[in-house]
Amino acid sequence: MNYRFQNLLGAPYRGGNAVISQNTQLISPVGNRVSVTDLIKSQTLTLPVQSSSNVCRLAVSPDGTFLLTVDENQRCLFINLHRHVVLHRVKFKYPVNAIQFSPNGKYIAVGTGKLVQIWRSPGFKKEVFAFELIRTLADCNDKVTALNWSPDSKYLLVGSKDLAARLFYVKEKLKGFHSNKPFLLLGHRDSVVGCFFSVDKKSGRVNRIFTIARDCYIFSWGYSGNDGKIDEIREEGSEPPSPGTPGKESDGKKRKDFDGKDGDLCEEEYLHKQKWELLRKDDFPQAPAKLTACDYHKGLDMLVVGFSNGVFGLYQMPDFVCIHLLSISREKITTAVFNELGNWLTFGCAKLGQLLVWEWRSESYILKQQGHYFDVNCLAYSPDSQLLATGADDNKVKVWTVSSGFCFVTFTEHTNAVTALHFMANNHCLLSASLDGTVRAWDLFRYRNFRTFTTPSSRQFVSLAADQSGEVICAGTLDSFEIFVWSMKTGRLLDILSGHEGPVHGLAFSPTNVSLTYPLIKCLHWLDVAMFHLTFFSEPELHHHGTKLFACGMFLNGKGSVESFPHTHDVLTVVYRPDGRQLACSTLDGLIHFWDPINGELMYTVEGRRDIAGGRLMTDRRSAANSSSGKYFTTLCYSADGSYILAGGSSKYICMYDVADQVLLRRFQITHNLSLDGVLDFLNSKNMTESGPVDLIDDDNSDTEEGVDKQTRGKLDYDLPGAMPNRGRPIIRTKCLRLAPTGRSFAAATTEGVLVYSIDESFIFDPTDLDIDVTPQAVDAALNEDQPNRALILSLRLNEDSLIKKCIFAVSPVDIPAVASSIPHKYMQRLIEALSDLLESCPHLEFILRWSQELCKTHGNSIQQNSRNLLPSLKSLQKAITRIHQDLADTCSSNEYMLRYLCSVGAKK
CATH class of the missing domain: 2.40.10 (Thrombin, subunit H)
Structure with missing residues (x-):
């Protein structure tokens, strides 16, 4: 149950400005979250911090410690980048179009509306009013579009939409913050996009200013004083002269400068006291x-x-x-x-x-990442849990490395929305079904489409399945209500299973025997679920609102028997338990039914209407509590051991249920982003007008320069019963759920992107057979007495990760077989998990592999009998061994000729 948000895939960038910290840390906004990409290690991580709406502006401190995020609701978060926590919050009154830290890190300039606010940068100390507003500059006539500090943090360049840039000299007095009248840089014919200081490399002083306008012109400005001399700085408190007015030479008086230290006024105000002139004007063609x-x-x-x-x-x-x-x-x-x-x-x-x-x-x-243009429809984990495939309405199939969060291959051969994905057991082949009427097989070694399965006439596929051997491929259609069966080896169409009255919206092979289960949807009225052995079968008798099992022979002529699983409402999705001994399906009334597919009996029923309910659409005329739409599950996913099930649908929640006890274990709220529809439970009636919701009325005549265009519905929304069109904002929903074979993580295809949740690796106190004698001191005492066997069992009972690993390394390689044979069966899962974790991090590869080998030898029968409970930990061990094998193979392959050369040189000597 200890799943926590780990990463966000499928959408590396959604708009706003990106910043680079510490030369190699790329920080970019993704919806209402922020992603940090290490360009050296090629890894990306999405911070577990959420803003109230989409993030539009970012700023990072010069030392890379603090991050400022501002969202569309003008809410600002002050984040500690190293600890991934929010330190302070503040809300601005007007939209923020520019924000920047000063080079010394002490101040923050914020362009909010027509104003430029200068704040003192907060620190680590928790305060009630951490943000201190020092000064507000109200000289711009239109919204501020660009900011830039001088290297000494004493000057501020401000560009605005009023076709002008302004140079402010800012200084801090003892009683507050003071600024002279700005110097105007005029002549632009469009809004200023950027303004920058240019520094002389020899003297280190500013010698030029560049202002860049939206109409593709750049202005270069230089200053000239009174015969090259710096103007006189008058006494503090007197009225400042107009910009560019020549004065007398400095009298050498001292006062408090911008940093609060004594300084020479001549050196401080050398930019503000000069007259700036346009040197040249260039055009970008x-x-x-x-x-x-x-x-x-x-x-x-x-x-x-x-x-x-x-x-x-x-x-x-x-x-x-x-x-x-x-x-x-x-x-x-x-x-x-x-x-x-x-x-x-x-x-x-x-x-x-x-x-x-x-x-x-x-x-x-160095980096090239692109997310899906539309919503992700389907997901598939590879058997070793290292890869995650996504298919979306943009006709693309992407394969991601889960550990790094990077997409390493994109397949674009489909010409319509991708609706289903399936990884083959060999881990190197991926199948995809699409509305373009094809099922394609992709080679993940050569990154190519090596086989395409088609039909005699064009069809739209919405479901996909393959048997355990990988020899038979089945796909269900949306338009003709048929199931097509192909041979994987030859690509030949073997059979067409017809007779249904609704779209075949899901397919699943039984993990234990050669059988296939598929649900059928007809409009919004009824759905069928059927299971049959792969062969021709006689014309079945269809029953409305029912789940049917078809039993047939192999791919030979034969008769079929039908058994119906009755339901009172339409069935929306179906899923097998990994051991094949249980079948779960959700219905339109918000229930999850658990069936025994062997005996045909209903085992359990879970009522999830109240659990999945939450969120109100802007176009809803009823409250969230009284609305019937969305109170059902459209996607289900069993855990690796089958003890719990994940369920999601047209809601902001993902529910986790215990199958045996039929209780809700946990609810995951996938987002708090108010830029999406269906997140709020209560709407403000003040925002409702005669023309509809205020947020859906587009009163801005300008072109959309600041973000992404409004996204409409996907191509499959009409398949969801009760789905309502919303042309304003995207509706939050979960389209697909997949749990990794290792059981350590699960992925959810949502409107926000692909959310990956994983089990937190931090220590959780969960002891086994704990009594007064089981203590860390007892473990250390056993190690000191040279009893590694007793120490390891005590650490497994205490279930503390660091102690278990310490005891594993305390066993000598010669004693590994004896110690492994003495481990009780009930501690096997915890020991295997510790070994898989060590394989991921420690350098003692041969030592850990010997441990794994001896456990398999001595406890082989026990592992086989308890395979259901040990399956997640065994999958984790397999994943670690597979990754290490691939790394070693790549290393040896890249050094093959060097090794040959060294061997030949050694032989000659």
Whole structure:
């Protein structure tokens, strides 16, 4: 039950700005969450912190410790990046379009509406009012679009939508924060997208300013003083002169500078007292496209810009020399940023969910990730739980590495929505079914489609299954209500099973015998579930609202017998228990029925209407408590040992039930994102107008430059009974649930993306046979007395991970067979879990493999008899051994010629 959110797959980028921390940590917003990608280790992690709505702006502190996230509701979270916890919260009054830490990390500049607010950066200390507003600059006439601090944190460049950029000199007095009137940089014909300081490499002082407008023009500004002399700084408290007004030489007076230290005023105000002039104006040759993203690297004096047509350019400044001009897509680039060293460029395309990291010197990709354009329909775990395949309405099949969170291959041959996926037992073949009328087999070694299964006439497939041997492939249709059967080896169509009156919306082979179960949906009225052995069978008698079992022979002519499992409501989905001795199906009345497929008896019934209920759509005229829509399960998934079942549907909840006791163990709320519909249980009636909900009324005439276009329903929504169209915001739902064969994690295909939950690896005190003599001191005493056998049994009874591993290493290799044979059967699961964990982390490979081998030898019969209970831990051990085998094989293969050379040299000597 200790599943916790681990990662978010299928949507690496959804909009907003990306930032890079510590040169290699790429931080990007994903819905209302934030993902952190390590570009060196090639791993991505989604923080377990959620905002109230989609995150639109990010800012990271210079030392990489703190992260600021601002969502669409102007709520700001101050996050400790290392600990993944929220330290402070604050809410701004107006939408935030720009936010940035000062280079010294002491201050935060926030462009909220037309205002620029400067806050003192909070720290680790918990305070009631952690955010201290120091100063508000209200000089802009339209919303602020860009911010940039000078390297000394004393100047602030502000670009706005009023076609102007402003240079503020900000200083902190003893009694508050003070700023002179800004210097206006005019001449732009469109809103300012970016403004940057350029620093002289010799003196380290600012010598230029670059302002970039949305109409693809860049302005270069330089300053000139009174014959090159710095203007006089008047005494504190006097009225500041107008920008650019020449003055007298400094009288050398001292006062408190921006950092609160004594400093020379001449050195402080050298930018504000100068007169800025336009040096040159250059045009990016991309009209009629608009400039949508830009960044400037002060050390390299280079500028990167992104345009609405998917083109990006890299320019050497101040001479405006084009180094690269390339296209990465046809959609708008929404973010472009340098890393600290300036050798990597990061680009994001919100509409495509695309995130790229490009090394401009070698012209190679460091990272290239793209999520699904539409909702994910189906999932499939590989047998070793290392890979996760996803299929979506965008016609694509993606395969992800679960440990790293990266997609390593995308198959695009399908021409319509992908509706079902299935991994073959060999772990190297993936099957996919689609509405385009094909079932395709993918080779995960060569990354190609090596076989395509088709029908005599075009059909739409919505379900898929393969037998245990991998020789027979079956697929159910949406339009003709048939089941097609192919041979995997030849690709030949073997049979067409017809006679049903509804779409075959699910297929599942029995894990124990050669039988197949499939549910049928006809419109929204009834559904059938049937199980039959793979052969021709006689015309069945169909019963409405029933589950039927068909028993037949092998692929030979034969007769079929039918047994009906009656239901009072439509059956929505069906799933087998891993051992094949139980069948679960959910119905439209919110019940889950558990059947014995051998005796044909109803074993249990779970009522889940109240558990799955939650969330109200904006178009609903009834409250969430009185609404009948969505109070049923559309996807089910058994645990590896069959002791509990996961259930999800058109709701924000995923429910976990104990099968034997029929009780709710836990409810997972998949999101708190208010940007999605169906998250709130109570709606504010003030937001309802005569024309409908306020949030669904589009009163903005400007083009959508800030985020993703509104997403409509997927291609299969009409298959869900009671589903209501919502053309405003995406509706939160769970379309598919899959639990990893190891039992350590499960994945949920939701509107947010693919959520991966895993068992927390932190210590949980769960002892076995605990008494007064079972203590850590007793374990240490047994080790000191050279009794590793007794110490290991005591640690297994205490069930503390660190002690178990310590006792495993205390056993000498010679004594492993004797100690392994003395372990009681009831402690086998915990010991196997410890060994699989050690294989993932420790370097003593041969030692752990010897332990695993001896356990299998001495407890082989016991493992076979208790395979149901030991299946998750055995799968984890298999996964670890498979991964190590692949790593060693790759290492040996890459060093084959070096090893040959060394052997030949050694032979000659």
